[in-house]
Amino acid sequence: MNAEDARDTSLEGRLSRPGVRLESVGNGIARVSWSAELQAQGFEAASAAVRDEVAAALDELKQARVEALVDPDDLLGTRIATWAGLQREGVMRGALEQDGELRDRVVFARLRTDAPIHKSRGFRALLNSFLPRKRAIAQMLVRDAEGRVLLCNLTYKQDWDLPGGVVEVNEAPHVAVAREVEEELGLDLTPGGLVLTDWLPPWSGWDDAVCLVFDGGVHEASLAERIVPQAREIRTARFCTLQEVHSLCADFTARRIDSALANLDSGGSSYSESGRPR
Incomplete structure (x- = not known):
């Protein structure tokens, strides 16, 4: 997932993790994205940076929701979003225009009211959000x-x-x-x-x-x-x-x-x- 390193002006006032961008997309709603360079470092390093940014947005900046939009074919991006503690919510069809075509994006999000992922309830909710459903x-x-x-x-x-x-x-x-x-x-x-x-x-x-x-x-x-x-x-x-x-x-x-x-x-x-x- 490509992202600029600069912070959106609506959320400026604190330094962003290198390669991670946080922007406001609504009242109390932020969207997190990360650069290809950060993603190339592997899911452990990238997910740690994104997880810290999400936590800061929810705890310090008092955002009610932090979301990420991931290409359905980007398996590494999916792992990063998941291990950053973002729950999978579904597919937003035609979410973005790219090369003249509307492209789908998988929506991941975390709410300030979600149980901590280091607690059993929070971890179960995270697993439940992305495990297969038949x-x-x-x-x-x-x-x-x-x-x-x-x-x-x-x-x-x-x-x-x-x-x-x-x-x-x-x-x-x-x-x-x-x-x-x-x-x-x-x-x-x-x-x-x-x-x-x-x-x-x-x-x-x-x-x-x-x-x-x-x-x-x-x-x-x-x-x-x-x-x-x-x-x-x-x-x-x-x-x-x-x-x-x-x-x-x-x-x-x-x-x-x-x-x-x-x-x-x-x-x-x-x-x-x-x-x-x-």
């Missing part, structure tokens, strides 16, 4: 007495799928699947045990995800008559034969359903990848 999807396998499976015709894709959806942050998967079924179909169903854990690789613009399939039990076919589809996401929903499952669903969804049904028959649970048992 999307979780919870689905329900609902059957009728004839062995048919409840499928949804979704508005945002052509193929059919099991009822369910994305697990929200800090939401238990079994709570998520019951919520999704109630929101999207108007059905109050209590999920049973987990019958399949299926990993989905990156596909068609989606990142990878873990799909958890819960047993939705066996119901009368008349259950389908009580369905009230959420118009924004569900065109219709109905019980389908296994032949229809393979006709209406994407191949990996059909494999997932096959694996889940096999586990129900055996009374167990298993792990698969795109529906293929491992």
Whole structure:
């Protein structure tokens, strides 16, 4: 990350660490950056200099927030920001114009109210901010007495799928699947045990995800008559034969359903990848 060594006039009054620049970008908000020369010294030296500057900005200059914008491809810059105690907050798309193009930047920041990083709570928060987070999807396998499976015709894709959806942050998967079924179909169903854990690789613009399939039990076919589809996401929903499952669903969804049904028959649970048992 390139930076001028001179201090922004709004924060002048104290000497900046060599190679580190601090500028005001708002009321009580400062942005820290560092020179290529400092970064070339390695992440330990650079992160120590940036960490000291961040601490001074928060403690001495009474800034409420210190942030840094790092090129997503700059792995060393990412390490420097992290070891300086800045928590990763996300990606700001088109944050800067460079060579006539808008470029993304990863936003790192530290607040004056953040727990000290030498304390366990502060260190855990720092780790939590940049460790990988995987999307979780919870689905329900609902059957009728004839062995048919409840499928949804979704508005945002052509193929059919099991009822369910994305697990929200800090939401238990079994709570998520019951919520999704109630929101999207108007059905109050209590999920049973987990019958399949299926990993989905990156596909068609989606990142990878873990799909958890819960047993939705066996119901009368008349259950389908009580369905009230959420118009924004569900065109219709109905019980389908296994032949229809393979006709209406994407191949990996059909494999997932096959694996889940096999586990129900055996009374167990298993792990698969795109529906293929491992």
